[in-house]
Amino acid sequence: MNMTILAWLFGVLGFIMGSFAGAQVWRLRARQLYEDKEAHESYSKDEFKQLKPLLGKKGKRDRSCCLRCHHTLAWYDLIPIVSWLSTGGKCRYCRKSIGWFEPVIELIMAALFVASYVWWPFSLTGVGWVLAAGWTLFALWLVSLVLLVVLATYDLKWQLLPNRLTWAYAALALIVVVLRFVLVHDIDIWSLAGAVAIMSGLYFVLCVLSHGTWIGEGDVKLGLGLGLMLASWEKAFLALFLANFIGCIIVLPGLISKKLKPGSEIPFGPLFILGMLISYFAAHHIITWLFAVTTF
Ligand SMILES: [Zn+2]
Secondary structure (H helix, E strand, C coil): CCCCHHEEEEEEEHHHHHHHHHHHHHHHHHHHHHHHHHHCCCHHHHHHHHHHHHHHCCCCCCCCCCCCCEEEEHHHCCCCHHHHHCCCEEECCCCCCCCCCHHHHHHHHHHHHHHHCCCCCCCCCCCHHHHHHHHHHHHHHHHHHHHHHHHHHHHHCCCCCCHHHHHHHHHHHHHHHHHHHHCCCCCCHHHHHHHHHHHHHHHHHHHCCCCCCCHHHHHHHHHHHHHHHHHCHHHHHHHHHHHHHHHHHHHHHHHHHHCCCCCCCCCHHHHHHHHHHHHHHHHHHHHHHHEEEEEE
């Protein structure tokens, strides 16, 4: 099939998965609040009341609903982007604003799917095993992107990286590493170990030393998955540098204008994920460019 047509198809798939991811963020949050309530931990009662309908009743499939009026959504309310545009970002039933959250996630996911297809570093052509391996790795990568987008969004909204997601991502990354080791033969064990040490080990030490105040446990677990996925110490080093560099650019204006205090909590998960994605696809170009700049 023509590459342009495939890129479009992956864009559409990205929109659909973005819509799915957006819905999962709210469901996860509802479940988290329910578990906090059951464990007698502190939780926001108003927020739980708002999200409770998403949990559904036992044995029944939970339907998507408006978070404001709790009206069950029809199929035509769930078409990515189109539904949002058709109502001008408002709920069709109560006319209250839905916000930018859903369409932004859908757009980001579609862009990530297309970019992944266009810049995919492994072969998607060939015959037999080579072809099967290329497409299997690509499919697993797309699933991993859904997990990363949900993680980044959750962390941005609630400064938390849920355990079940960080572990799921690490497990998926491990499967990818094993497949690459067996089928593509491009894994260097020492470089892989270095990547995990840089992305997770370093933060593990910081987390233990600071009792979780500088760096959270969630970042250590997320770093484990990201390090495995990069599987190269150079890429891991670059990813960590980019995450902190981009973080500084975002935080500095806030610190200078004193809107942010030095102790303000900034979710590191989204930066970590962004650094990893840039490094995954562009590490070679960035490193070549850096060498070219520094040698002149
Ligand atoms: Zn509504």
